Amino acid sequence: MSLHPQYIPYKVDALSGRYVTLAHIEPLLSPYSPMEIAKSVLGAPLYRIDWGSGAVKVLMWSQMHGNESTTTKAVFDLLSYLESHPNLKSQISLRVLPMVNPDGASAYTRNNANDIDLNRDAKQLTQPESLFLRAEFDAFKPDFAFNLHDQRTMYGIEDHPATVSFLAPSADEKRQFGPSRRKAACLIAQIAKKLDVHIPNQIGRYDDAFNANCTGDAFQSDGVPTVLFEAGHYQNDYQREQTREFIFYALKYAIKAILDDKLHDFDAYFEIPENQKHFFDILIKNTQYVVDNQIKQGDIGINFREVKSEEKIIFQPVFSAEGDLSSHRGHKVIVENNDLVEYKFNESAHNCL
Ligand SMILES: [Zn+2]
Structure with missing residues (x-):
């Protein structure tokens, strides 16, 4: 049974696509009594929303990487869902930082306006956005x-x-599972179990190498169960509107699991398969191509580069690999013997707008 009809009433239609900036979210903030807490490098407001007054406190923050907007869309869908379920207000206190890196969002860059990756600044706290997040935490x-x-x-x-x-980010070099990391892992296991109904075989577990400069690792080290959510690709969904819906469910399931205290299945965390880095956006198999003026026969991997063009993001195909790519996969696979010179990359790019 599709749960999609149950999502539709809560979807915030004002947000869509990949380019989501402060200008897009500011008109949506007023029902939630936003507070402007600090300012970004370029002087943009850093907002906080508080929802509910229950005993269980959950902090969530989105778009600390400016070009990662999917979860921001899902967070506003979640807030809209919560507004329709005011009974939850007495159970949970939610603090939301909807856009930690508004300058990066505007420029569609990962880093902030000083070209600093805020998710590598958790220890030194050199940036106003990092200080804002840390102070709220x-x-x-x-x-x-x-x-x-x-x-x-x-x-x-x-x-x-x-x-x-x-x-569930590591809290130390040895990647031990102390109480907080264990709790985060159990929460992930519960979310994944529920989410698996929507996207079987498409839920992954991220690499857990410890890096004290990463925000999640730092917060986990401080004893707060911290969960990293990564919104990824869904078939033919380069605008990440489908994925947005799955993140909405994930957030909803997470809150429910916490409130229901369903955080016991530690082993199930390790049953979630680890991510592999083996997809190209386009994989052309067994074709002819030219390298250093030599005609070769083999496979070609192409990835899309996301480029901001006016107020939109376009996807430019870029050659990424060639040779025997039989261990790789493609979101689109072309199997034919054709002449690459004839291949119209710009057309394929426009298909993905
Ligand atoms: Zn990121």
């Missing part, structure tokens, strides 16, 4: 922290794209 003292991101289309699980990936 310290002041709120959440029971759970949700770190919301997008992942590239290269991630997959065998023959399927990794549409949603999770990680």
Whole structure:
């Protein structure tokens, strides 16, 4: 049974596509009494929304990487769902930082306006956006922290794209599972179990190498169960509108699991397959191509580069690999012996707008 009709009433239609900026979300904030807490490098407001006054405190923040907008769309869908379920207000206190990197969002860059990756600045806290996030974390003292991101289309699980990936980030070099990391892992297991109905075989687990500069790792080290959500590719969904819906479900299931205290199945976390980096956007198999003026026969991997053009994101095909790519997969696979000179890349790019 599709749950899609149950999602539609909550979908915030004002947000769509990949290019989501402060200008897009500001008109949507007023029902939630937003507070402007700080300013970005370029002086854009850094907002916070508080929803509910229950005992369980959840902090979530989105778009600390400016070009990762899918979870921001899903967060507003979630807020719209919560507004329709006011009974939850007495159970949960939600603190939402909907756009941690508005300058990056505007420029459609991962980094902030000082070209710093905010998700590598958790220790040094050199940027106003990093200080804002850290101060909110310290002041709120959440029971759970949700770190919301997008992942590239290269991630997959065998023959399927990794549409949603999770990680309970490590809290130390040894990647031990202390109480907080264990709790985060159990929460992920529960979300994945519910989400599997929607996207079987398309839920992945992220690499857990420890990096103290990463926000999730830092918060986990501080003893707060922290979950990394990664919105990835779904078949033919370069605008990530389908994935947005799955992230909405994931957030909803996460809150329900916390409130129902369904955080016991630790082993199930390890049953979630690890992400592989083996997808190209287009994989052309067994074709002729020219390298260094030599005609070769083999496979070609092409990835799309996301480029901001006026107020839209266009997808430019870029040659990424050639040779025997039989261990790779493609979101689109072309199997033919053709002459690449004849291949119209611009047309394929426009198909993905
Ligand atoms: Zn990210």
